[in-house]
Amino acid sequence: METFTARAAELGIELPRVPMPIANFLPFRTCGSLVILAGQTCEWNGTMTLTGKIGLDHDIEAGQAAARVCGLNLIAALALACEDNLDRVGGCLRLGGFVNAPADFAFVPKVINGASDLMHEFFGDVGAHARTAVGVETLPQRAAVEVDAMFMLKVD
Secondary structure, X not given: OOEHHHHHHHHOOOOOOOOOOOOOOOOEEEEOOEEEEEXXXXXXXXXXXXXXXXXXXXXXXXXXXXXXXXXXXXXXXXXXXXXXXXXXXXXXXXXXXXXXXXXXXXXXXXXXXXXXXXXXXXXXXHHOOEEEEEEEOOOHXXXXXXXXXXXXXXXX
C-alpha cells in the first residue's frame, strides 16, 4: 500500500495540515466512489500565503504558486478521506479554480495550471481531470486563489 505521505516524500513535496473550515462545512464528503473536496484557498498551515488580486497586486507566477498551495491542501484533505491510502484513488475527475482578479484579467486558466500541474505530478495519468477556471471579485479571507476538486475512488 502506497501512502500519500510516501508519495509526497518521493517527490520532495511537503503536505500541509488539512485547513480547518472557517464556516459551517466539511473538508470533504464521500458518496459511493466519489470524494467531493471543499474549496481550498492558498492557506499553508493556518497562514494565508497570498492575498489580493492576481494581475493587479501579483503576477501570474505568484498566482500559479498560490494555486499549487491550494492543490496541496486538496491532496491533504483527500489523504484524510482515503485514510492515507493512495492506492484507493482511481482518478481526479474535476478541478474548479477561482482567481481573485480584476475584471479584465485574461489569464485565469494559466493561474489554475498551478493546481492542475500538481495533480499530474502527484498522481501521474490518474491526475488528468476536467476543469473550470473563473475570475472572481473576492475570495474568503482575501485569498488570491481557491480550488475545489472531485476524485473517484477505486471500487473493489
